Amino acid sequence: MSEAASQSALSNLLHETRRFDPPADLAANAIATKATYDEASSDRLAFWEKQAKRLTWAKPWDQVLDWSNAPFSKWFVGGQINAAVNCLDRHVEAGHGDKVAYHWEGEPGDTRTITYADLTKMVCQAANALTEIGVQAGDRVMIYMPMIPETVVAMLACARLGAPHSVVFGGFSAEALAGRTLDCDAKLIITADGGYRRGAPSALKPAVDQACKECPQVEHVLVVRRTGQDVEWNEGRDLWWHDVVEKQSTTHEAQAFDAEQPLYIMYTSGTTAKPKGILHTTGGYLTGVSATHKMVFDLHEDTDVYWCAADIGWVTGHSYIVYGPLANLTTSVMYEGTPDTPARDRWWSMVDKYKVSILYTAPTTIRTFMKWGEEFPAQHEMSSLRLLGSVGEPINPEAWMWYRRVIGHDRCPIVDTWWQTETGMIMITPLPGVTSTKPGAAMTAFPGVSADVVDNDGKPVGNGEGGYMVITEPWPAMLRGIWGDDERYRQTYWSRFDGLYFAGDGAKKDEDGDYWLLGRVDDVMNISGHRISTTEVEHAIVGHPKVAEAAVVGASDPTTGQAIVAFVTVKGNVPDDESQGHAFADELRAHVAKEIGPIAKPRDILITPDLPKTRSGKIMRRLLRDVAEHRQLGDTTTLLDPGVVSSIAEKMPAGAAEE
Numbered sequence: 001m002s003e004a005a006s007q008s009a010l011s012n013l014l015h016e017t018r019r020f021d022p023p024a025d026l027a028a029n030a031i032a033t034k035a036t037y038d039e040a041s042s043d044r045l046a047f048w049e050k051q052a053k054r055l056t057w058a059k060p061w062d063q064v065l066d067w068s069n070a071p072f073s074k075w076f077v078g079g080q081i082n083a084a085v086n087c088l089d090r091h092v093e094a095g096h097g098d099k100v101a102y103h104w105e106g107e108p109g110d111t112r113t114i115t116y117a118d119l120t121k122m123v124c125q126a127a128n129a130l131t132e133i134g135v136q137a138g139d140r141v142m143i144y145m146p147m148i149p150e151t152v153v154a155m156l157a158c159a160r161l162g163a164p165h166s167v168v169f170g171g172f173s174a175e176a177l178a179g180r181t182l183d184c185d186a187k188l189i190i191t192a193d194g195g196y197r198r199g200a201p202s203a204l205k206p207a208v209d210q211a212c213k214e215c216p217q218v219e220h221v222l223v224v225r226r227t228g229q230d231v232e233w234n235e236g237r238d239l240w241w242h243d244v245v246e247k248q249s250t251t252h253e254a255q256a257f258d259a260e261q262p263l264y265i266m267y268t269s270g271t272t273a274k275p276k277g278i279l280h281t282t283g284g285y286l287t288g289v290s291a292t293h294k295m296v297f298d299l300h301e302d303t304d305v306y307w308c309a310a311d312i313g314w315v316t317g318h319s320y321i322v323y324g325p326l327a328n329l330t331t332s333v334m335y336e337g338t339p340d341t342p343a344r345d346r347w348w349s350m351v352d353k354y355k356v357s358i359l360y361t362a363p364t365t366i367r368t369f370m371k372w373g374e375e376f377p378a379q380h381e382m383s384s385l386r387l388l389g390s391v392g393e394p395i396n397p398e399a400w401m402w403y404r405r406v407i408g409h410d411r412c413p414i415v416d417t418w419w420q421t422e423t424g425m426i427m428i429t430p431l432p433g434v435t436s437t438k439p440g441a442a443m444t445a446f447p448g449v450s451a452d453v454v455d456n457d458g459k460p461v462g463n464g465e466g467g468y469m470v471i472t473e474p475w476p477a478m479l480r481g482i483w484g485d486d487e488r489y490r491q492t493y494w495s496r497f498d499g500l501y502f503a504g505d506g507a508k509k510d511e512d513g514d515y516w517l518l519g520r521v522d523d524v525m526n527i528s529g530h531r532i533s534t535t536e537v538e539h540a541i542v543g544h545p546k547v548a549e550a551a552v553v554g555a556s557d558p559t560t561g562q563a564i565v566a567f568v569t570v571k572g573n574v575p576d577d578e579s580q581g582h583a584f585a586d587e588l589r590a591h592v593a594k595e596i597g598p599i600a601k602p603r604d605i606l607i608t609p610d611l612p613k614t615r616s617g618k619i620m621r622r623l624l625r626d627v628a629e630h631r632q633l634g635d636t637t638t639l640l641d642p643g644v645v646s647s648i649a650e651k652m653p654a655g656a657a658e659e
C-alpha cells in the first residue's frame, strides 16, 4: 500500500460524519454560549479576569498575568485569597449553609450527608488541630487516604493554612509514598487505618509505617479511624484524628495568602523513573477550575447533582471533586468503593438514589461497563442524568456511542475533556450548550485557552493533518513548575518547541479544524515509515463487535522498523483452543485492514483475559511494549494487578520480534 493510500485510509477513520447537536432545552439555559467564545477571543485576559471575579478576594490583584519570567507565570499578581474560604465560608455567609456539599456513600452502604455548614466546621476544626500540631503556611503535608469526607477536610484544612498538600493515591505502595514524602520534605502524613474496597477493608496505615522508616523527617502521622482494623501505634508520633481534631473549636480565622501561594503538589509519572511533583498555586488555579467546572458541565447549582467518579488521589479528583465543585456551590456525590460491589449495577443504583444529573468518568470505566453488558444499567431508570463527561484517555467512538445510548439514553450530551495534571484544568472540550459533538473528538479549546496542533518544526498543521498538541499562551491553572526542579520543568514542557507548551500528546485537526487527541506521542508507531497512532488501531479493533478492550504497541521489528502488536480482551467467551484463537486473530487482522488499511494490520494479536492497568485505570503500554519485545519487564509496582502482565508475557509467541 502506498503512503498516500495509507494516509487516506487513516483519515477515513477520522472522517466522522455523525454529529450530535446540543439538546434545545440545555442550549436555551446554558451557562456558556457562543458569545462566551467571542468574548474570550476578543480579550483573553479580560475573560480570565472576569472569571477570577467570581471568587472572593481579600485583596484585588494589580496585574492579571506576569509572563516576563516565562515559562514561569504569575496570575492575579498582588491579589490575596484563601482557597478554603472560597470553597466554604463565603457560601455559608451567603446563606447556603444548609445546602448539601456531598452525598457520601461508603462501599458497605453507610452514608453521610454533609452540608456546606458541616464541612466548614469540620475544616475549621482540622485547621485548628494542624496548627496545634505545628503546621505552618508553606509546610508540606502528605495525604494518603481512602475516599472518605475526611480526605476533603484534610485538603481544605491545609489550603486554609497555606500549607500545600500532596495527596498520594491510596493504592500506591509504601515505596511510592516514601519517595514523594522525601521529595517534598513533608513532616506530617494524614492517613486512615484503611478503607473499603471490593467488599473488604484494605489497610493503609502499615504502608505509612513502612514509608516513615525511610522518612526520618516525619514528625507526626494523623490517623482517621474508618474501618476499625488493628493498627500498630507509634507513641508520640501517631495521633488519632478523633482525639486531636474533634475536640477543636468549630471556628477558625482564615488568613488570606498571596495568589501565588502553593496550593498543592501532585506527583505524576514522566518519562524517567522519578515522578514529577507538579506544583499548583492558589488564585489562578481556583479561577481556572471553577470556570471550567461551571461551563463544561453547565452546572446549575440549584438543581444539579454532580458526580465525578474519579479518586481524589488524582488531579481529576482535586480539580473536579474538590476545588471546582466546592467553589461553585455544587452538590456532589462521592463514593468510596468499586463499581462492582456488591453488584455490577452499584453506580446506576446510586444515580437513581441521588438523582445524579451530571456524571464524569473515564473511558476505561465505560469500556468495563460495556464488557459487563447492558443489563446492569437497564435495571435502573437513570432519568435524572442530563450530561455525561469523559476524561483520562482518548475515548474510542464505540465507547462514546455506547455511553451516549446506554447511559445517556440518547438524551445527554457528552463532553470529552482533554487535560493533564500539568494543565490543572480542562483545556480541550466541547461546551454542552454550544458544540455539535463528534464521537471520539475533544473538539475545541475552552474559551480563553489558546491551543494548536503543530508539526515537527512547531508550525501549525492544516486541517486534516496530524502533529503535536501544544498550548500557545499561558493559562491560569497551569503548573507553576516541578517541585524542586526548575530545569526539568523547562526541559520537559518548553524545550521541544520555542515558546510553546508541549503536552506530549499527538493530535489531529479534522476537516473542520476540530481536535482529536490521539494518545501520548511516545505511543506513536512508525511502521515502514508510515506514522500510525496506537489509538487509531485500537479504535479499529475495538470496533469489532466481539472485542471489549484493546491495547496496541509498536514493537521494534528488523524489517519494518516497528511492528504492531495488539493485546485484546473479548466480550463473552474467550476462544478456548489455539485454532479458534488463531482464526479470531485472523478475523481481527482482516477487520483492521478493512478499517484502516493493510499497513495497520497487527503482526501479533494476543487474546488475553485482562490488560495490565495502573490503579487509575490507564493501560500500561510501556509494559506491553516490554512484553512485545521480549524484554525483561520494567517497573510493575504501579499496576493494579502485577500478575496480569506476567501471564500475558507467557503467552507472547517466542521470538516474534525476530520473525
Ligand code: WTA
Binding pocket: 268, 314, 315, 316, 390, 391, 392, 393, 394, 395, 416, 417, 418, 419, 420, 421, 422, 442, 503, 504, 505, 517, 518, 519, 520
Ligand atoms: C490523556 C488526567 C485523550 C492524555 C486529567 C494526557 C486524554 C494524559 C484525555 C494526562 C482525553 C486525558 N482524550 N487523552 N479526553 N484526557 N488524556 O495527568 O494523554 O492523569 O496527556 O490527567 O491523559 O493524564 P493525567
